[in-house]
Amino acid sequence: MTESAAGSVTFPTARESRFDPPAVLVRSAQENPIRPMTYADGHEGWLVTGFALARAVLADLRFSNLPDLAHSPISTQMGERRRKRRPGFFLGMDPPEHTRYRRLLTGQFTVRRMKRLEPWIETITAERLDAMELEGPPTDLVRSFALPIPSLVICELLGVPYSDRDRFQRDSRTLLRLDSTVEEAEAAINDLTDYLRDLVRHKRARPADDLISGMLEGGELNDEEMAGISVLLLVAGHETTANMIALGTFALLSNPSQLAAVRDDPSVTDSTVEELLRYLTIVHLGPIRCALEDVELGGQLIRAGQSVTISLSAANRDGERFEDPGTLDVTRPPSGHLSFGHGVHQCLGQQLARTEMSVAYPALLRRFPNLSLAIPPEEVPMRTNMAIYGVDRLPVTW
Amino acid sequence: MKIKADTEICIGAGMCVLTAPEVFDQSEDDGTVVLLDPDPPAAQEAAVRRAVQLCPSGALSNS
Numbered sequence: 001m002t003e004s005a006a007g008s009v010t011f012p013t014a015r016e017s018r019f020d021p022p023a024v025l026v027r028s029a030q031e032n033p034i035r036p037m038t039y040a041d042g043h044e045g046w047l048v049t050g051f052a053l054a055r056a057v058l059a060d061l062r063f064s065n066l067p068d069l070a071h072s073p074i075s076t077q078m079g080e081r082r083r084k085r086r087p088g089f090f091l092g093m094d095p096p097e098h099t100r101y102r103r104l105l106t107g108q109f110t111v112r113r114m115k116r117l118e119p120w121i122e123t124i125t126a127e128r129l130d131a132m133e134l135e136g137p138p139t140d141l142v143r144s145f146a147l148p149i150p151s152l153v154i155c156e157l158l159g160v161p162y163s164d165r166d167r168f169q170r171d172s173r174t175l176l177r178l179d180s181t182v183e184e185a186e187a188a189i190n191d192l193t194d195y196l197r198d199l200v201r202h203k204r205a206r207p208a209d210d211l212i213s214g215m216l217e218g219g220e221l222n223d224e225e226m227a228g229i230s231v232l233l234l235v236a237g238h239e240t241t242a243n244m245i246a247l248g249t250f251a252l253l254s255n256p257s258q259l260a261a262v263r264d265d266p267s268v269t270d271s272t273v274e275e276l277l278r279y280l281t282i283v284h285l286g287p288i289r290c291a292l293e294d295v296e297l298g299g300q301l302i303r304a305g306q307s308v309t310i311s312l313s314a315a316n317r318d319g320e321r322f323e324d325p326g327t328l329d330v331t332r333p334p335s336g337h338l339s340f341g342h343g344v345h346q347c348l349g350q351q352l353a354r355t356e357m358s359v360a361y362p363a364l365l366r367r368f369p370n371l372s373l374a375i376p377p378e379e380v381p382m383r384t385n386m387a388i389y390g391v392d393r394l395p396v397t398w
Numbered sequence: 399m400k401i402k403a404d405t406e407i408c409i410g411a412g413m414c415v416l417t418a419p420e421v422f423d424q425s426e427d428d429g430t431v432v433l434l435d436p437d438p439p440a441a442q443e444a445a446v447r448r449a450v451q452l453c454p455s456g457a458l459s460n461s
Contacts, residue, residue: 059456099409106410106429111419336452346411346454354416 008036008044011073011285011309018382019251019280020326021313025049029311029318034298037309043071045307046300049314051321051338053298057308058342063289065345067092070288071307074178081185086193088221088228091236095344101229104218105348108157108211114351117153121359124152129367137397138374145364146246146394147238150356154237157352158230159210160199168192172235176387178285189231196234197227233349240282241353243383243390245360248276250380250394251328252361253373258330263365272330273357278337279328281313284389287341312338368398399443401450401460405430408457417452418445431457 012022020026026049028035033050048054057063068083085092090101128145135144151169155162174180174188200212200223207213212230215221221229252259262272288309295302302308316337317325340347347353365371373380374395381392401421410429414422421442423432438446450458 059454102409103428103430107425107427108429109412110410110424110426110429111412111415112424336448340411342454344409344455346409348411351412351416 008038009047010038011047013074013285013384015382015384018377018380019254019328021281021284021311021317025311025314026317026326029314030320033318034300036300037073039071039073039307041071041076043307045071045073045309046302047073048298048308048310049318050298051315051318054310054312054315054338055342056297057289057310058287058338058345060295061095061344062292062295063308064094064292065092065098065287065289066094069290069305069307073288073307073309074285077182080182081180086189086228088225088230089232090229091232091345098344101225102344102348104215104220105211105229105233108214109348109351111351114355117352118355118359121149121153121356122363125149125359125363129363133367138395139397141249141394141396142242142246142391143393145360146249147242149245149360150238150241150353153352153356154234157211158233158237159203159208159212160196160230160234164195167195168234169238172239173386175235176239178385178387192231192235193227196230197223200226200230236347237349237352239388240349241356243282243388244276244280244353244357246394247280247282247390248357248361249364249371249396250373250377250391251276251280252365253371253396254377255328258328259365261330262361263369266362268330269358269362271332271334272361273354274334274337275328275330275332276357276361277339278316278322280389281316281337281339282389283339283341283387284311284313285387286310287312287345312341368396371396371398373397399438399440399446399460401433401436401438401446401458403431403433404457404459407455409455411454413452413454414449414458417449418442421446422449 012024016023029049033053034048037045037047039045090098128148132139132144171188171192174184203213204216261268288307291302291304291306293304319325340350374397383390408430415424421435421438423434425432450460
């Protein structure tokens with residue numbers, strides 16, 4: 001983080017260690033929970049790192065999530081890529097428009113429905129473990145376990161053929177890469193949208209027992225809106241959880257006593273999931289909101305039109321909120337973190353993600369009690385250039 | 399303890415059901431909060447307070 005004479009900083013992205021956010025961000029959470037920040041295009045906005053203030057901004061509808069209002073803290077290219085509003089892409093909308101779309105989906109992602117999927121997710125997980133066992137060690141855990149489980153699950157729920165995964169996984173990666181050009185990102189989202197628009201049209205003609213068909217039955221949405229929603233659910237549904245499974249496993253392998261607890265004591269499963277979510281906070285570069293009017297926050301005056309970047313990673317390591325925040329403790333009583341965000345945009349699929357993680361970690365560690373890294377930890381390629389943090393590969397053996 | 403739930407602003411995140419399943423449920427239609435017990439017993443008080451605090455949309459209040 002470089003500081004100008006006026007006390008304004010730029011957004012720090014360089015990490016000193018693989019599981020921790022940049023140290024300056026963590027320090028900032030206690031020393032300067034809100035501070036002026038200079039954005040990539042020169043915009044003078046704000047950086048929020050304190051837990052309480054982060055929560056307050058995310059819950060406050062005076063801060064908009066419209067993509068064309070926000071400036072990017074990281075690169076002007078990212079700012080450019082964010083700008084376009086897309087039909088059905090409700091993450092980039094404000095209420096009441098956002099509410100209309102979200103309401104059509106929330107019934108599909110309730111706690112009860114997601115818990116009902118548990119036996120099926122256990123079966124998918126066991127099949128992946130069987131395949132790993134058959135193939136024998138070493139293996140790349142991302143390719144053989146962490147990515148297939150959430151991909152299979154979201155494909156089945158949405159009604160997207162898993163056999164098309166090469167196409168949508170490639171496009172997702174391009175979208176999440178911070179160094180993709182505006183043209184590359186545009187091409188990737190257009191390709192994904194084309195793919196899902198075709199699928200939506202197919203399902204209009206031949207409905208099946210899946211979420212896309214179910215939404216079409218309501219008859220409220222046109223093909224463009226349905227394609228936009230499907231892109232959002234497909235990308236959000238597999239990339240995030242895949243990174244949590246792989247990075248979470250890496251974190252446990254680096255903390256053997258914590259790993260043993262997760263493997264041997266089923267009573268810590270739920271708190272493990274919450275703690276890994278908090279500790280790793282894979283949405284590590286935002287979100288960004290824009291003030292629609294002047295707002296006083298934490299003793300500062302945010303002017304209408306100014307961007308506010310919320311560091312969820314720093315907020316989840318705020319010592320005011322969490323005791324010993326830099327320690328991974330799978331027995332820590334869950335007390336609420338910001339890894340799924342907060343406010344009206346809080347993750348729609350969070351209960352699905354929780355179910356997937358609570359199945360995956362213990363099942364993996366029980367099948368392979370001697371699981372270990374197949375390369376030195378410092379050689380594991382980290383996804384520092386992606387909007388969602390994680391590992392590119394995780395070579396493991398047993 | 400009395401609880402109020404505003405289904406107009408609820409976004410169906412499910413944090414209340416996860417935290418206090420004996421007091422809160424979600425509608426099968428749109429996922430919004432269903433109050434199973436608007437006047438929960440003292441034994442539920444801590445969980446309910448946490449659920450109110452965790453609610454992302456501010457749809458829950460207690461008195």
